[in-house]
Amino acid sequence: MAVGLIGSAVKADAPLRVVSMNLCTDQLAMLVASDGQLVSVSRLARDPRSSAMVEQARGFPVNHAQTEEIYLMRPDLVLAGRYTARATVDMLTRLGVPVAIFDPANSLEDVASRLTQMGEALGREGRAAEIVTQYRDGLTEFQAEVTRNPRAALFSANGYTSGNHTLAGQILLTAGFANVAAEAGYAMAGNMPLEVLALAQPEAVITSRPYPGGSRAEEIMDHPLVQSMRRNTAGFTDHDWVCGTPFVLRAIGNLAKLRQELEAE
Amino acid sequence: MKRLFAILAAMMVLLFLGSLVIGPAKTGIGENLVALLAGGDGPLPLIMREIRLPRALLAVMIGGGLGLAGAAMQGYLRNPLADPGLIGVSSSAALGAVLAIQTGFAAMGSLALPGAALVGALAGVLLVMLLAGPRGSSLTLILAGIAISALAAALTSLVLNLSPNPFASNEIIFWMMGSLADRSMTHVSIALPFILTGGAMLASLGRGLDALTLGEDAAEAMGINLHRLRLTLILGTAAVVGASTAVAGAIGFVGLVIPHILRGFVGGRPGALLWASAMGGAVMLLAADIAVRMVLPDRDLKLGVLTALVGAPLFLHLIYRTRRAGQ
The missing domain is CATH 3.40.50.1980 (Nitrogenase molybdenum iron protein domain)
Known part of the structure; x- marks a missing residue:
């Protein structure tokens, strides 16, 4: 055959x-x-x-x-x-x-x-x-040289964050960021208190997009402190992040662009 | 009386400071307070001013407001079981707030959310007053409260379950139990005007409530306008409970426990009980909010769990005593 x-x-x-x-x-x-x-x-x-x-x-x-x-x-x-x-x-x-x-x-x-x-x-x-x-x-295309690893945090509803031993954490690392959650002791996913996030002072905060209808769980992403840390370089997690499919490549690509913007600043 | 004031004030200051220095970011006490007052570089001033200060302020405002509202309602109804949480005012306020959030009305302006909760609270108070009557017996008051609470809670759950937001239905517990976690200065600023106005209205009732202890005829003979008094009470309670619930969910039992504990210290005078209960309520909520952070620091334990653990046994005791007095 x-x-x-x-x-x-x-x-x-x-x-x-x-x-x-x-x-x-x-x-x-x-x-x-x-x-x-x-x-x-x-x-x-x-x-x-x-x-x-x-x-x-x-x-x-x-x-x-x-x-x-x-x-x-x-x-x-x-x-x-x-x-x-x-x-x-x-x-x-x-x-x-x-x-x-x-x-x-x-x-x-x-x-x-x-x-x-x-x-x-x-x-x-x-x-x-x-x-x-x-x-x-x-x-392999993402293995290209990264001059600096800006520190970023994933932060979504209820302060949910992902450490390095998660798909989202690996997307973040491969895009050339250092994961603030890992520094704070989160290997897997978990809820990071707002204070811990603020203390870590990440350069970028990547949140999820709020669902319609509104909820208290998502309000944390609008907290003045989070807003101030997101500044102009706000990244969002989307459908490419949810499942382990080849679409994670697109998520990494978008995030790598965000990193380049940060480095250009 | 002066001693009671001094003791409550000292407890408030101590617990307020305690609330400011306890949190998941483990930093030194002195360091925290310096960062709060003097500012400086780094994340600590932000943490103190944007996370811990609003939380402590809300505990004082909301605890004080709920204590005051409980004392005022108990004074007017001459019934120690009247607590905004128990008689369904808080649940109605929560329904108003949830409707405003889910319909998008809350995003129309900073007054929209507390305003909607106020309308909900107002409907709750009016219904209770209507069902229980101006001098309602304990039984009718509590029955009316149960019915209104159950109805408002069911409708709140329904609205949250119908929401397109997948997180909303998990928040039924927040709206029924209350929490101050992750609140910001924005929440302080939207609740403050309502709580201050409502609180001032309730505080002005002291003389009228004192006169009412002699009976309605005697009070009117002393120049108290009972209609006006009732209207002020209803609007004041709705403003305080509405704004509190809009930002922190329905926190029960503060308005029941505090006046009950303090009544003996002020010689049973409803007028003096007003300010004492406001201070006592602030003390209770500050303590409860510190406790939820110390018992389960990683999880958002709801405030209502603690206030109910203290309040429910006391409530049972009150019912028992009321029954015995009735025999």
Whole structure:
């Protein structure tokens, strides 16, 4: 068999009706699956705040991760995240539906592993390998020399911040920033008190964009202290940051531009 | 009386200073106060002036306001169970604030949010007064309060659950329990005018409330205009409770506990109880806000948890005593 054929073909024992019920597996599956293999994605895949693939997701019926609707779609494989809709996953397993569980990505290397895992689950190893190669090539472009690492903090609703052992933290590091949360002792994610942020005096504060309707949790990002630290170089986290997909490259690229602006000051 | 004033004032000053020097950024006490007063370079003056000072100021304003409102309502209704939190005024204010935030009305100007909460509080007070009557018995007052609290809390939860904001529904607990975490000078400036005006209105009721202890006829004979007194009480309470709730959520039991503790010290005179309760309320909320930071420094423990832990047993005791007195 020619190698090129494997890239576009589905193996004989590959699943034919795949339902994804997690935002991150939705996007991995849309990238890797062959035409017609994926039958449904989760509701969030169409939400522009969370999903980097809204346009593609419009081509699929959505599900709400509820056992009944998923079972009625007669899937021969269900894709789920480690922590999503546990009751639904348990019930589907009891009903004899195969479920592939994907762990969340906590590093840039995890993105490649999840893509490979998706390739194996869908019988599309070739396509997955292609994307992984492109992704790794994209990553090496960011290894270019960085003269200085400005200190930045990720700070979103409720003071939620991410340390170096998280996907968001790795995006920050790869874009050439030093992570203030790591200095303050946050290896994983957690809520950083406003005072601790102020004491650290980061050069840039990267917040999330507030949702409509307003909430007290997000008010912290409008606190005069945070505003003064953000100055003109405000970065925002968006849908490219949410899941371990190759779209993290775009997040790193945008953030690297912010760093260059800071360095030019 | 002078001694009580001196003791309360000393406690207020001590706790205010304590509130300023306790926080997650562990810096020296002297260093903190110098940064607050003299400023200087670095992040510490900002932390003191933008994070800790507004928090301590809000505790004084809101605690004082709630203590005063509780004392005034108890004096007017001649009922020791009348607390703005218990009789549903705070919950109604929270509903007003939540509606204003979720509809976008709160963004129209700095007066919009406390104004909406004031309207909510006003509706709550009027409903309670209407249902319980001007000389309502404890039973009707508490029943009316339960009904209004439950209705307002349900509507608040509904509005927050319907919100497009994914964080909103988690904030039901904030609106029901209250917290001063991460408030800024902006919150002080929007609440202050309402609390000062409402507080001044309530403080002016002293003579009228003293006269009322002799009965309504006697009070009118002494030249007290009861209609005016009631109107001042309703508007003052709504302004104080509305603005407090708009920035800090509904904090219960301050207006119940403080007048109850201090009543003996002022010889049972409702007029003197007003200023004493304002100071006592500030002391209680400052202490509670320090406690939430010391018990669980990493989590935002709600103020209402602590005030209820102190207040609910006292409330039960009051009910027990009221029942015995009725027999």
